[in-house]
Amino acid sequence: MLRYPDIDPVAISLGPLQVHWYGLMYVIGFLAAWWLGRRRAPRIGLNGDDVGDLIFCAALGVVLGGRLGYALFYGLDQWLADPLWILRVWDGGMSFHGGLIGVLLASLYFARKKRLAFFTLTDFVAPLVPIGLGAGRIGNFINHELPGRVTDLPWGLVFPGQGPEPRHPSSLYEAVLEGAVLFAVLWWVSATPRRRGLVSGLFLTLYGVFRFGVEFVRRPDPQLGFIAFDWLTMGMLLSLPMIIAGAALMAWSRGRPVDARVDAGA
DSSP: OBOOOOOOSEEEEETTEEEEHHHHHHHHHHHHHHHHHHHHGGGGTOOHHHHHHHHHHHHHHHHHHHHHHHHHHTOHHHHHHOGGGGGOGGGOOOOHHHHHHHHHHHHHHHHHHHTOOHHHHHHHHGGGSHHHHHHHHHHHHHTTOSOBOBOOSTTOBOOTTSOSSOBOOHHHHHIIIIIIIHHHHHHHHTTSOOBTTHHHHHHHHHHHHHHHHHTTTBOOOTTTOOSBTTTBOHHHHHHHHHHHHHHHHHHHHTTSOBOSSOOTTO
16 A cells, blocks of 8 residues: 655645646647647648637647536536536536537537648647546546555555545546556557548547546546446446547558548548
8 A cells, every 4th residue: 555645736836826736737738739739730731829819729629628518417417406516617617528629619610720630630639638638537546536445455555535545546547548548549540641431430439448447446426426237337328438539540540541641621
């Protein structure tokens, strides 16, 4: 059993102004996406300013979609009881699946604006996302969030406020899988031109599989518990459509030409 690291969730405190590590992780994710995106932007006919605009649109999608998704999927009762709660983002509560929907809508808007094929743009965006996902999970770990289930493995941690039993550091598992591993695979696969939709489908499939697997060692959300069968969690339920959609998209891409460059209006 290891001791949970004592890290102050507040990274910087200047009088009444406090900057939390969790918020900084979002900044790191967006900056990484901006820097990586600028390196490959010319491949689909974009420039540095375009990438900045795209990241801004995606950031809005992440924040608005993530918060609304959390309210709908995990906190509907609380939202109905206190409608203003959804505005108090500092109270916590962001959903990856809601954020994904927000990013897809932002990508659809941007693709139409720039006359890009939608899946050409999502293939470009997909490898830029995992670093932010991994950073966000580290932010969860610093905040003592997303405790795992009880374990007797030697790397189990006693989570503050979760009793004396050691638990899986499930947020760190997700940081490695959804962050490092997913980025390495997608960046490598997308290094050369691929069939349109392949990279997007691979992102959906791998994230869904990783998230579904980690849910077996992550404690269910206390306000929901198990959705069914004494093992199915909301995270699993939301990941299943991703896996199915990702596999279908990769199958669809087999009939598409190699997408070396956008064909406007496609």
